[in-house]
Amino acid sequence: MTGTAYEPVIGLEIHVQLGTRTKMFCSCALGFGEPPNTRTCPVCLGLPGTLPVTNAQAIRYGIAMGLAFGCEIAPRSIFHRKNYFYPDLAKGYQISQYDIPLCSGGTLGDVRLHRIHLEEDAAKLVHESASGRIHGSDSSVVDYNRGGTPLAEIVTEPDITSAAQAREWLTLLRETLRQLGVSDVDMSQGSLRCDANVSIRPAGETELGTKTELKNMNSFAHLEAGVNAEIARQTKLVEAGERVTQETLHFDPRTGALTPLRSKEEAHDYRYFPEPDLVAVAPTPELIEEIRASLPELPAARAARYEADYALTGQDARDLAWRPERARFFEAAVAAAGDGTEPRQLAIWLAQAPEEGALTPEALAALVQLVASKQVSGSGAKAVLAKLVAEGGDPAAIVEREGLGAISGDDGALAAAVAKVIAENDDIVARVRGGNEKAIGALMGPVMRETKGRADGGEVQRLIREQLGL
Amino acid sequence: MSGVLDLTAAQALERIRTSDLDASELWSAYRERALADDLHCFTWVSDADAPPVDGVPVAVKDLFCTEGVVSQAGSRILEGYKPPYTATAVKNMERAGIPMLAKTHQDEFAMGSSNENCAFGPVLNPWDRTRVPGGSSGGSAAAVAAGLVPWSIGTDTGGSIRQPAALCGIVGLKPTYGAVSRYGMIAFASSLDQAGPFTRDVTDAALLLGAMAGRDPADSTSLGLPEPVAIPSATDLRGLRFGVPEELSGEGIEPGVLDAFQATLDQIRELGGTVETCRLPHAPHGLAAYYLIAPAECSSNLARFDGVRYGMRNGGGGSLLEMYTETRAGGFGDEVKRRIMLGTYALSSGYYDAYYGRAQKVRTKIAEDFDAAFSTFDFVVTPTAPGVAFELGAKTADPLAMYLNDYCTVPMSLAGIPAISIPNGLSDGLPVGFQIAGPAFSENKILDAAFALEQAIGFDGSAARS
Numbered sequence: 001m002t003g004t005a006y007e008p009v010i011g012l013e014i015h016v017q018l019g020t021r022t023k024m025f026c027s028c029a030l031g032f033g034e035p036p037n038t039r040t041c042p043v044c045l046g047l048p049g050t051l052p053v054t055n056a057q058a059i060r061y062g063i064a065m066g067l068a069f070g071c072e073i074a075p076r077s078i079f080h081r082k083n084y085f086y087p088d089l090a091k092g093y094q095i096s097q098y099d100i101p102l103c104s105g106g107t108l109g110d111v112r113l114h115r116i117h118l119e120e121d122a123a124k125l126v127h128e129s130a131s132g133r134i135h136g137s138d139s140s141v142v143d144y145n146r147g148g149t150p151l152a153e154i155v156t157e158p159d160i161t162s163a164a165q166a167r168e169w170l171t172l173l174r175e176t177l178r179q180l181g182v183s184d185v186d187m188s189q190g191s192l193r194c195d196a197n198v199s200i201r202p203a204g205e206t207e208l209g210t211k212t213e214l215k216n217m218n219s220f221a222h223l224e225a226g227v228n229a230e231i232a233r234q235t236k237l238v239e240a241g242e243r244v245t246q247e248t249l250h251f252d253p254r255t256g257a258l259t260p261l262r263s264k265e266e267a268h269d270y271r272y273f274p275e276p277d278l279v280a281v282a283p284t285p286e287l288i289e290e291i292r293a294s295l296p297e298l299p300a301a302r303a304a305r306y307e308a309d310y311a312l313t314g315q316d317a318r319d320l321a322w323r324p325e326r327a328r329f330f331e332a333a334v335a336a337a338g339d340g341t342e343p344r345q346l347a348i349w350l351a352q353a354p355e356e357g358a359l360t361p362e363a364l365a366a367l368v369q370l371v372a373s374k375q376v377s378g379s380g381a382k383a384v385l386a387k388l389v390a391e392g393g394d395p396a397a398i399v400e401r402e403g404l405g406a407i408s409g410d411d412g413a414l415a416a417a418v419a420k421v422i423a424e425n426d427d428i429v430a431r432v433r434g435g436n437e438k439a440i441g442a443l444m445g446p447v448m449r450e451t452k453g454r455a456d457g458g459e460v461q462r463l464i465r466e467q468l469g470l
Numbered sequence: 471m472s473g474v475l476d477l478t479a480a481q482a483l484e485r486i487r488t489s490d491l492d493a494s495e496l497w498s499a500y501r502e503r504a505l506a507d508d509l510h511c512f513t514w515v516s517d518a519d520a521p522p523v524d525g526v527p528v529a530v531k532d533l534f535c536t537e538g539v540v541s542q543a544g545s546r547i548l549e550g551y552k553p554p555y556t557a558t559a560v561k562n563m564e565r566a567g568i569p570m571l572a573k574t575h576q577d578e579f580a581m582g583s584s585n586e587n588c589a590f591g592p593v594l595n596p597w598d599r600t601r602v603p604g605g606s607s608g609g610s611a612a613a614v615a616a617g618l619v620p621w622s623i624g625t626d627t628g629g630s631i632r633q634p635a636a637l638c639g640i641v642g643l644k645p646t647y648g649a650v651s652r653y654g655m656i657a658f659a660s661s662l663d664q665a666g667p668f669t670r671d672v673t674d675a676a677l678l679l680g681a682m683a684g685r686d687p688a689d690s691t692s693l694g695l696p697e698p699v700a701i702p703s704a705t706d707l708r709g710l711r712f713g714v715p716e717e718l719s720g721e722g723i724e725p726g727v728l729d730a731f732q733a734t735l736d737q738i739r740e741l742g743g744t745v746e747t748c749r750l751p752h753a754p755h756g757l758a759a760y761y762l763i764a765p766a767e768c769s770s771n772l773a774r775f776d777g778v779r780y781g782m783r784n785g786g787g788g789s790l791l792e793m794y795t796e797t798r799a800g801g802f803g804d805e806v807k808r809r810i811m812l813g814t815y816a817l818s819s820g821y822y823d824a825y826y827g828r829a830q831k832v833r834t835k836i837a838e839d840f841d842a843a844f845s846t847f848d849f850v851v852t853p854t855a856p857g858v859a860f861e862l863g864a865k866t867a868d869p870l871a872m873y874l875n876d877y878c879t880v881p882m883s884l885a886g887i888p889a890i891s892i893p894n895g896l897s898d899g900l901p902v903g904f905q906i907a908g909p910a911f912s913e914n915k916i917l918d919a920a921f922a923l924e925q926a927i928g929f930d931g932s933a934a935r936s
Contacts (some may be wrong), residue, residue, distance in 0.1 A: 042555050046774045048548065048656040049535040049557060051689050083770050083817070085794055092773020142778070271817035273826060276661035277652075422824060428561050 006200040006238065008231045009156035009208055010166050011114075014173065015151050016183045017121065017191035018061045023148035024120040025052030025095060032189055036143040039464055044148035046090030051277045053434035054079070058150040059281055060291055061182040062118050065152060066103030067292050068180055069113055076282045077102045077117075079275040087142050088122040095120050096153075098272045103279060109172050109300055111213060112157040124148070152182075158197065158208065163227035167220050170194060175299045175322045179299035187219055194223055198230045201236065209234075210244040214251055215261065229258055243413035302327060310334070326350075332361035333368075341368055352385055358392030359385070374414040379453040380404040407455045417450040418463040432468060440464055472498050476935075479526040479620040479674040479702075486524065493524035497571065500527050504572050504618050509594045511613040514540050515572045518680050525567035528678070529613050529622035532811075533656040534560050534665075541569075544578040544606075545658040546589040547801025548781045557654020558686045559623065559665045566681035571619060571895040576611030578803045579772065580630055580658040582606050583875035586866050587805045594862075595638060598898055601859040604634030604875075607668070611638040614668045621669045621678050625655055627662045627724060629855075629879030632891040633669075634905020636854035639893040639931045641669045641920070643679060646910045647886035648693040650679075651686030651848030653837075657771040660691075660703050661765035662883050666872045670931065672892060672921040676702055679913065700914050702921030707741040710919060713748030713847035718878045724857040726897025731853045734894045737926045738851075743919075748850065749842045752835040756881040759836070762816045762829035763884075768806075769813030775801060808869065837885040844909045849919060852878040854891040854903030882907045890920050893929040901931070 022422040026043035043050045066073045080098035101117035123144040154173070160166045174185045194217050214230055217223040229251065234244050244432035249258045264431055268302060268344055299307075303321035306312040312320070313461055320327045334343045345368050353359060367384055370376045376399050378383060384398050399405050407414040422429055431439040440461060447460045471503065474496060477485070485491035497520060504515045513532050521527060533543040535553035542548040560570060577587040585592045585608030593608040595601040596616035603612040607624025611634035614622050624631045626644035635642025643666045650665040657663060667678035676699050685694035712735070719731065735745045777783035777797030785796030802810070816825035843850055855875055865872045882889040882905075889907035896902065904923070908916045 042553070045779060047535075047553065047555075047780065048541070048543070048551070049533075049553065049654040049775070051691075053688060053690050055934050081770050083773060085773065085776060087776075087790065089776050090774065090779065092776060093770055269819045271770070271814065271819070271822075273766060273770070273817055273822070276659075277689075277691065 005203040006235050007203045008161055008163075008227075009158045009199050009201060009211075010160035010163075010227060011197040012154075012156045012160065012166060012170065013197070014154040014170070014197040015121075015193040016154065016177060016185065017183070018058050018150040018152055019183045020057040020061065020150050021057055022055060022057075024055050024058055024150035026116070026148055028148065030149055031145055036141075039145040040147070044090065045144055046092075047294060052095060052275075054278055054281065055150055059283065060115060060117055060287075061150075061180075062102045062152055063283055063288060064180055064182060064295060065116055065177070066106065067288070068176060068295055068298055069103070069106035069108050069116075071103035071106030071113060071116060073260070073283065073288055074100055074104065074281075076100070076280045078280045080272045081275050081277045086122070087140065088125050088147070090123065090144060090147055094122065095275055095278070098260055100341050108176065109169055111159045111169050114152075114155040114157050116152055119151050120179055121146050121149035121151050121155060133459060156197075161466040163224045164195060164212070165229065166227055167224040170223060172299060179296055179298055179324055181296075190218070193218065195225050196223065196230075198227055198234070199244070200231060200234045209238075210246050212246065213248045214258070215248055217251060219253075222251065222253045223328055225253060225256065226258070233258060243466075264341070277279060281375050296324070306347075310347070312344055312347050316344075316347045319351065320347065326356075327331065329356055329361055333364045336362045337365035341365065341372065345372065349385065352382065353389050355390035358386045360392065363388050363392070363395055370395055370399065374456050374459070375399070375406055376404055377406050377454055377456050379448075380406065383453075404454060407451050413460065414451065414455055415463055415467075417447055417455070418460065418467055421446045421450060422464070422467055429468065432470075474934075475503060475505075475617055477620070478561050478670050479793065480671075480677055482526045482620060483677070486526070492637060494520045494933050497521040497527055497569065499615045500571055500619055504529075504613070507613070507618050509596055509599070509612050509616055509618075511574050511609040511616070511618060512572045512590065513542065513575055513609075521569035521571075522742040523564055523567050523569045523657055525569055526620050528561055528563060528568050529572040529574050529610055529619040530570050531607050531610050531622070531624045532573050533580060533625060534573075534623070535654040535656065536560055536570065539573065541573070541656065542590070542788065543580070543752040544576040544588040544590065545775075545801065545806070546782060546803070547775045547797070548656075549589070551781050553654075555654065558651035558688060559682045560654065561667040562651075562684055562718055563623070563678075563681045564759075568681055572613070574607070574613055574622060574624075576609055576624075577606035577746035577770065578806050579656065580606040580627055581768070581805050581809055583629070583633055583756045583872050584860070584862075584865065585634075586862065587803055590805055592862060594719065595859045597639060597859065601861055601900070602637070604637035604855070606630040606634075607642075608634050610668050611635055611642065612672060614638070614745060615640050615931060615934045621667060623667055623673055623678070623682065625658075625663055625665045625667055626662075626883065627658050627764060628883045629876040630725050631666045631668065632879045632889060632903065632905060633855045633875055635891045636893070636901065636905075637859040639901030639929065639934060641672055641675045641890065641924075642666075642903075643667055643890045644882065644888060645677045645679060645683065645913060645914075646693075646695075646888045648691055649683045649695050649888070649911070649913070651681070651684065651689040651692045653686055653688040653692075657685065657767075659767040660771060662764060663769060664762075664883075667805050671762070671785065672702055672890075672917055672924045675890065675920075676700065676917045678685050680915075695913060697914065697915070702914075702917040704918040705925070707738055707743030707919060707922055710743045710849070711847045712738055712743050712745045713843050713850045714745060715750040715753060715843070716747050717750050718881070722856050722874065722877060723829040724897065725855045727855070727857060727902050730895035730897060730902040731904065734923065734927065735851070737923060741922055741926055744862065746847075748847055750836070750839040750843060750850070750881060753881040755832050756884055757877055759829040760876070760880045760884060761812065761873060762825050763833065765809040765813030766826050766829075766932060767813065769791055769810045769817065772802070772810060777801075784895075800902045805869070833884045836881050840881070840887060840907075840909070847900075848908065848915065850907045852905045852907075854878060858897050858900035858902060878905060886910060888916055890916050892920050892924055893931060894927050894928070895929065896911055896921075901929075
């Protein structure tokens with residue numbers, strides 16, 4: 001043990017299946033779960049003589065992502081062929097982007113992006129073995145339905161320093177992509193796939209350590225667990241004076257084990273060269289501006305605006321911003337409530353209703369105003385909210401009907417209730433009179449019970465003090 | 471009936487139009503002729519008694535995919551392969567009323583200049599059956615020269631239309647890259663491949679080009695032609711300037727070919743054109759650049775022939791690697807393997823810049839040379855091939871000697887510009903070709919000049935048709 005502290009350095013590579021209507025280079029409809037090899041055509045089967053044609057919608061989605069993240073959009077990006085033999089690759093090469101990607105740079109949250117490029121997905125291999133992995137399988141079959149699905153590969157800079165941050169950031173990315181409408185970002189169905197590059201270095205060091213690549217973590221929990229396991233493995237190695245080898249690892253979420261993926265027979269030389277069957281992608285400034293104008297407000301920006309303009313807590317702002325329907329509801333309530341109501345209170349009360357149900361923004365605004373004007377107590381308001389979610393309606397009418405209106409200080413009934421409790425609790429009254437002010441609390445409970453929760457807490461305390469002459 | 475077979479396509483078309491000739495009669499006459507072929511031109515001849523559309527029938531090079539009809543690109547690896555779709559160029563012809571009668575042999579994957587690289591060949595030259603028809607579109611050229619079909623189509627990557635046209639004494643046109651869709655052409659070198667017509671005369675070449683060409687949404691690199699193809703009619707060459715690149719018209723050209731070339735230059739002058747020497751300084755590097763770029767692209771294009779989805783499969787019982795290896799070892803011929811290896815090497819990490827990258831720079835330089843030449847000249851003219859048809863087997867042991875056949879045609883391919891070969895005489899009883907190249911999309915001008923020259927030359931190809 002050296003006692004040195006190590007810090008992890010993590011970069012992510014995310015493959016996102018774009019939610020276009022058709023495949024990247026042919027007119028086959030995208031699908032999931034259809035019978036094998038029913039979403040294919042001569043082009044995506046790589047039949048002799050066929051040619052790819054770039055999907056314009058995929059380019060638009062790529063540009064939308066680039067603009068959302070503040071990337072530089074290449075005025076002229078090109079596709080390359082990445083050559084290798086594998087049965088999931090119909091043409092013997094994948095059409096991808098290489099030295100001139102569609103988008104470069106940019107940031108999302110506190111992580112810088114390196115690039116975003118477009119490519120086509122490979123077909124799906126199904127291996128006939130117990131593990132479902134290729135090694136040890138007797139035979140494999142190919143389903144070309146997935147082959148040619150448009151993919152965006154998003155590569156971050158190594159700006160992430162913990163597994164928890166990686167998970168958090170990936171959640172933000174997923175929400176952002178979902179709200180951009182470019183993908184259904186369903187990790188369990190493989191439309192969002194994440195690889196992580198992990199290395200460690202002595203804290204404060206600027207040089208990067210040797211990295212390993214963790215493949216295809218198919219849930220947020222697996223990503224976090226996998227990265228943590230790899231950080232632990234590397235730390236143990238380094239502390240034992242050993243070196244980390246650069247390799248690709250498979251994380252087994254059941255056992256927590258990290259096993260090297262056996263390197264495919266030989267080191268790959270992909271022999272990239274410009275795809276001669278396609279012309280360059282050269283979006284016009286008009287197209288870029290049109291896409292920019294159509295971008296929705298994205299989660300990170302919306303959360304920041306809620307914190308700045310509405311004084312929401314970070315947590316409340318995020319909870320709303322990451323659920324666009326919810327955010328729209330909230331903003332409608334802010335508008336309905338008008339200037340006199342704190343948006344922050346609307347957010348707090350909305351948070352009390354995990355699902356809106358029959359609640360309307362107007363009703364929420366009205367309820368919060370009843371609370372603010374002390375016409376209903378906190379606990380009374382909770383009961384009203386539950387009714388609003390379940391049945392809808394007007395909060396004031398529910399208060400009236402259910403007899404939930406606050407008993408105010410001017411109301412003799414509340415003063416009477418306080419007097420009754422004082423009369424019945426000599427012990428407590430004696431303690432309060434003896435200087436123990438905290439004991440007032442012990443009198444409040446019985447008053448609230450007496451008034452069935454309709455009394456305002458501050459008012460009750462004021463009356464107790466008044467009647468005890470404090 | 472022999473009278474019908476002597477007609478050019480344009481003449482036959484006119485007679486069909488005026489009801490002097492029945493399209494079915496023409497079809498049957500040619501079908502009979504094609505079935506009796508003893509030059510080994512065809513992979514397939516239609517068994518239909520009547521043409522699918524009324525018009526002048528055409529033969530199509532093997533590598534065009536045709537639905538339900540064998541499309542093997544001359545390769546064992548695609549033996550018996552019947553595609554589920556038809557190439558755009560073939561569809562365009564059918565839409566224009568040109569029915570497909572037969573398909574023709576070619577060098578495997580269009581790699582070759584003699585047709586001897588055909589897995590099912592070779593085709594014989596109708597002028598002398600001991601000689602090659604040229605390649606790679608040898609079957610298409612020989613079939614037209616021998617009068618087995620009125621016209622045919624082929625593809626040209628580095629000279630595969632122009633060189634066999636020259637060696638067979640017919641007209642062959644390589645259009646501007648992008649004029650004709652490549653969709654459905656089994657690819658050799660994607661940035662160079664271009665389809666074009668083989669015909670008995672220049673008028674037919676214009677007609678067939680017009681039928682084939684057009685922008686195709688299925689081919690991103692296709693543009694079509696900026697204006698309709700006009701029927702050529704020029705009777706002189708007044709005011710036209712012909713540049714003779716000194717790099718492509720001297721060294722390495724057979725004397726008999728040079729004699730015919732000089733005679734044609736004289737005829738250009740007689741028709742009122744001017745002839746001057748021009749420079750294409752980088753053209754001599756064309757072959758070297760071509761033999762890096764074309765193999766590089768082919769090494770990738772041919773990767774799909776792995777035995778997994780279609781075509782031949784060997785070693786299916788062993789491991790995946792065994793299946794790949796045995797399929798490709800058994801399915802590809804020597805020349806194809808040679809080019810796959812060349813191309814794989816040229817693209818390899820650490821060699822890319824020195825080979826593929828540098829070859830692309832040379833390609834740019836050659837295109838710039840042509841741009842410069844066309845600022846002074848309307849056309850650049852050369853002998854099409856450095857020699858006449860050679861004997862079968864003469865060059866099979868020496869790939870470099872074979873590659874030199876494309877010396878005069880490769881520069882135009884690299885520049886993507888159109889060029890036509892017309893027959894301009896005989897040397898030792900064998901046809902010689904004259905090449906006219908022009909700027910991109912100058913097909914109409916080229917055809918007009920070729921037409922005027924054709925009338926002056928008065929080449930008689932009937933000997934090959936008897």
